[in-house]
Amino acid sequence: AMDAGMDLVHDYGVGAVQYLQTHYRDAQGWFLLVSFIADLRNTFFILFPIWFHLRESVGVKLIWVAVVGDWLNLVFKWILFGERPYWWVHETPYYSNSSVPHVEQFPVTCETGPGSPSGHTMGSAGVYYVMVTSLLAILVKKHKPSVKNWCVRASLWTLFWGVQVCVCLSRVFLAAHFPHQVIAGVISGMIVAEAFSRVQWIYSASLKRYLLTTLFLLVFALGFYLLLRVLGVDLLWTLEKAKRWCVRAEWVHMDTTPFASLLRNLGTLFGLGLGLHSPLYSESCSGKRGHSAPFRLGCIAVSLSLLHLFDSFKPPTHMVALFYLLSFCKSAAVPLATVGIIPYCLSGALSAHSKKTL
DSSP: OHHHHHHHHHHHHHHHHHHHHHHTGGGHHHHHHHHHHTSHHHIIIIIHHHHHHHOHHHHHHHHHHHHHHHHHHHHHHHHHOOOOHHHHHHHOGGGTTSOOOOOOOOTTTOOOSOOSSOHHHHHHHHHHHHHHHHHHHHHSOTTOOOHHHHHHHHHHHHHHHHHHHHHHHHHHHTTSOOHHHHHHHHHHHHHHHHHHTTOOGGGSOOHHHHHHHHHHHHHHHHHHHHHHHHTTOOTTHHHHHHHHHOSSGGGSOGGGSHHHHHHHHHHHHHHHHHHHTSHHHHHHHSTTGGGOHHHHHHHHHHHHHHHHHHHTOOOOSSSHHHHHHHHHHHHHHHHHIIIIIHHHHHHHHHHHHHHHHO
16 A cells, blocks of 8 residues: 555656656756755855855854755665656556656766655755845844844745745756655755754864764764665665666766765765864964955955865766765865865965065
8 A cells, every 4th residue: 555655656756757847848957057056065165165254153054954964864865765756667567557657867867866855955955944044143133023124034035945946846857856755855954954053062062073973973874774784675776776777877976876975974074173173273263364354255265266176176986985085085175175274374375465565
């Protein structure tokens, strides 16, 4: 009965995919762009540097919500065993008496992990929820009901839901997810972000706490993976399906595998801890220069430029262990550069310049 129920849900989902692909074919470029923007990589490489230098606490919260949210997404995927539309239509016996529905694929369709809940919608819901609630805390004065406050609130929440609807439609259009998976992602992402709005220790966490948290998340994920393996559950079952049913082999990317995202996220969290507790950070952010607007804007501009160059480095995928190690190191370097190295170098350059002019 459970399987029959899920078959109906999946069949309805395939109908939704076909409807979008048929009626909104001209919007293909837009949907691809939305999926690209909603990728968590952009949180680490673009949103984090901007927020960190404008309002440090929001930058720190963004990383925690993105990393813990994506880690939970991985655990949920391992438990829920979600199918993806692009392979389900070929594998299911549901269409044995009729023709298999045609589902079009795109360069970003063939993700290799299980499908439920959607990582893109969970990540974007968590990250945008943090940004909207932070902006509201800055712009709206509490206990002062006014038309202006109401307009700001309405505008920001409308923007938030607009973004979430676009991301959901994009993931369904690309046949990467079923509708129920994207909805589950949005709800989970908002819950994670709301939970972190009640947690205060992340703003004063010691390096030891960052290290232990990173270690705990890694050991838990590996332990859970091995436990399920012992119980006879193959957690990489989706990789084989992706390779079999993706229309082009080059569309199956190593960096969409569960362990690649796990190590990327843990690297980012570890790098943030290192950066916040490095002498470079304490030196460059102490004194008046650390709080001046031109200095902050300079840090943002340099961070975005350097991280964009840095992002073009792709670890080699032919050696799996090396790929994972380099993914971890690359991810750790992003917050470390943003928080410590870039402000320190900029601060030093400005000091040298001001001494010269004297």
